[in-house]
Amino acid sequence: xxxxxxxxxxxxxxxxxxxxxxxxxxxxxxxxxxxxxxxxxxxxxxxxxxxxxxxxxxxxxxxxxxxxxxxxxxxxxxxxxxxxxxxxxxxxxxxxxxxxxxxxxxxxxxxxxxxxxxxxxxxxxxxxxxxxxxxxxxxxxxxxxxxxxxxxxxxxxxxxxxxxxxxxxxxxxxxxxxxxxxxxxxxxxxxxxxxxxxxxxxxxxxxxxxxxxxxxxxxxxxxxxxxxxxxxxxxxxxxxxxxxxxxxxxxxxxxxxxxxxxxxxxxxxxxxxxxxx
Amino acid sequence: xxxxxxxxxxxxxxxxxxxxxxxxxxxxxxxxxxxxxxxxxxxxxxxxxxxxxxxxxxxxxxxxxxxxxxxxxxxxxxxxxxxxxxxxxxxxxxxxxxxxxxxxxxxxxxxxxxxxxxxxxxxxxxxxxxxxxxxxxxxxxxxxxxxxxxxxxxxxxxxxxxxxxxxxxxxxxxxxxxxxxxxxxxxxxxxxxxxxxxxxxxxxxxxxxxxxxxxxxxxxxxxxxxxxxxxxxxxxxxxxxxxxxxxxxxxxxxxxxxxxxxxxxxxxxxxxxxxxx
Numbered sequence: 001x002x003x004x005x006x007x008x009x010x011x012x013x014x015x016x017x018x019x020x021x022x023x024x025x026x027x028x029x030x031x032x033x034x035x036x037x038x039x040x041x042x043x044x045x046x047x048x049x050x051x052x053x054x055x056x057x058x059x060x061x062x063x064x065x066x067x068x069x070x071x072x073x074x075x076x077x078x079x080x081x082x083x084x085x086x087x088x089x090x091x092x093x094x095x096x097x098x099x100x101x102x103x104x105x106x107x108x109x110x111x112x113x114x115x116x117x118x119x120x121x122x123x124x125x126x127x128x129x130x131x132x133x134x135x136x137x138x139x140x141x142x143x144x145x146x147x148x149x150x151x152x153x154x155x156x157x158x159x160x161x162x163x164x165x166x167x168x169x170x171x172x173x174x175x176x177x178x179x180x181x182x183x184x185x186x187x188x189x190x191x192x193x194x195x196x197x198x199x200x201x202x203x204x205x206x207x208x209x210x211x212x213x214x215x216x217x218x219x220x221x222x223x224x225x226x227x228x229x230x231x232x233x234x235x236x237x238x239x240x241x242x243x244x245x246x247x248x249x250x251x252x253x254x255x256x257x258x259x260x261x262x263x264x265x266x267x268x269x270x271x272x273x274x275x276x277x
Numbered sequence: 278x279x280x281x282x283x284x285x286x287x288x289x290x291x292x293x294x295x296x297x298x299x300x301x302x303x304x305x306x307x308x309x310x311x312x313x314x315x316x317x318x319x320x321x322x323x324x325x326x327x328x329x330x331x332x333x334x335x336x337x338x339x340x341x342x343x344x345x346x347x348x349x350x351x352x353x354x355x356x357x358x359x360x361x362x363x364x365x366x367x368x369x370x371x372x373x374x375x376x377x378x379x380x381x382x383x384x385x386x387x388x389x390x391x392x393x394x395x396x397x398x399x400x401x402x403x404x405x406x407x408x409x410x411x412x413x414x415x416x417x418x419x420x421x422x423x424x425x426x427x428x429x430x431x432x433x434x435x436x437x438x439x440x441x442x443x444x445x446x447x448x449x450x451x452x453x454x455x456x457x458x459x460x461x462x463x464x465x466x467x468x469x470x471x472x473x474x475x476x477x478x479x480x481x482x483x484x485x486x487x488x489x490x491x492x493x494x495x496x497x498x499x500x501x502x503x504x505x506x507x508x509x510x511x512x513x514x515x516x517x518x519x520x521x522x523x524x525x526x527x528x529x530x531x532x533x534x535x536x537x538x539x540x541x542x543x544x545x546x547x548x549x550x551x552x553x554x
Contacts (some may be wrong), residue, residue, distance in 0.1 A: 224501030260537035
């Protein structure tokens with residue numbers, strides 16, 4: 001029997017994996033969690049039938065959402081990660097000399113699933129610098145302040161994650177940051193959702209002094225060409241000098257390309273920075 | 278009735294498009310050609326059930342396979358394109374002040390299909406600088422010389438295209454190039470086929486003084502993160518000064534990133550340049 005698992009990336013495009021082993025499924029309070037093994041992408045974590053990560057390409061996403069803001073800031077001590085209960089972002093953040101990492105994940109079952117089935121991804125969650133809050137990130141940022149870095153490692157803007165893409169939320173994040181604080185958020189694909197990318201960009205722009213999108217490839221995400229956006233209160237990311245090497249290993253992030261990641265292809269510039277006539 | 282068209286990107290991964298309209302199908306002497314319209318990726322050209330291009334993302338591939346070698350060479354007059362009967366690469370090549378473009382496509386039906394159903398892609402094929410040869414590229418390069426640029430715009434290495442990835446073929450291409458000539462080839466994805474990428478790299482290395490892989494995103498290709506490789510006889514691509522603007526429009530290629538495209542993520546460096554102990 002051939003078992004296939006498909007993600008509807010849009011109503012009209014599907015990405016399907018042949019399932020070697022169905023490892024785990026659970027309906028949590030918030031979403032349907034499933035874990036299965038594939039031949040080409042390793043182990044896959046799906047939430048509500050949407051690919052969260054595969055062990056084959058998760059490094060691309062987690063490295064880029066973490067190292068770009070942290071190596072831009074250069075002196076981060078206190079970091080907040082919103083979403084990202086799998087722990088991949090926390091794992092990368094911990095490669096930096098940070099003192100405190102707060103992870104705010106609404107669904108404890110995601111953390112438990114990752115701890116059990118994704119040891120190479122959740123490995124940082126037991127680090128003594130990490131504190132996990134099982135709360136709604138939208139409320140959390142209203143009541144916690146003083147972060148040097150906030151990383152928005154959210155699901156797509158459907159269901160409970162919608163509020164994580166609103167202009168008001170970005171303003172609350174800005175208020176939760178210290179004076180030279182930097183936010184980095186996953187901000188979707190311009191290949192399939194250009195209007196969404198533009199709307200998110202405008203929301204972040206309304207809340208920060210500097211708004212700098214950057215890009216990476218995430219093969220198993222819709223459109224594969226992915227954007228992240230940095231919002232910065234006082235540091236101009238493009239004027240920072242970046243040391244062309246790191247004292248830790250990466251597989252996708254290359255410090256020699258740090259500045260280049262912010263140089264966008266023209267079609268993406270046209271989406272987010274339309275020329276005013 | 279919902280009509281879906283799926284590509285097996287590997288035995289275990291499928292990308293599927295919902296078909297709005299099935300436009301055209303034909304079994305040519307060499308392959309099964311199909312054309313259909315989709316909601317999210319526009320019109321799609323498939324050869325033997327493999328996506329050749331979609332009108333939504335073809336610019337990424339065609340710009341990168343053309344402008345990178347041409348703007349590295351900076352003085353190309355005579356260009357050979359092998360494969361690429363759809364005309365997308367020729368369209369981009371013609372944005373440069375070249376005098377002659379030879380297109381060698383084994384399957385006349387591909388050219389005819391593109392002329393009829395992909396006018397925005399095939400538009401350059403009627404340019405008076407272009408001459409089309411319906412021949413096997415492997416034989417063609419043995420008997421034609423003096424090109425400044427050769428672009429290998431091939432299908433994947435299965436069936437008749439296998440020979441377009443052999444070390445002998447790359448040597449013949451080198452011989453077909455003028456003394457400062459440059460080849461650029463599509464060289465597959467390291468995400469799904471690392472051994473293949475390595476084998477191609479070694480083949481090109483054996484035939485050229487300089488071998489420089491570079492990367493781009495092509496969302497509808499397997500793995501989405503795509504490599505091209507430049508083989509150069511005497512020009513060192515990395516020591517060229519690149520003018521940071523073009524006198525023509527592009528949507529993906531950005532001359533400010535020209536050098537950055539050659540800076541590879543560590544996981545790809547590890548595949549093609551393994552550290553010798």
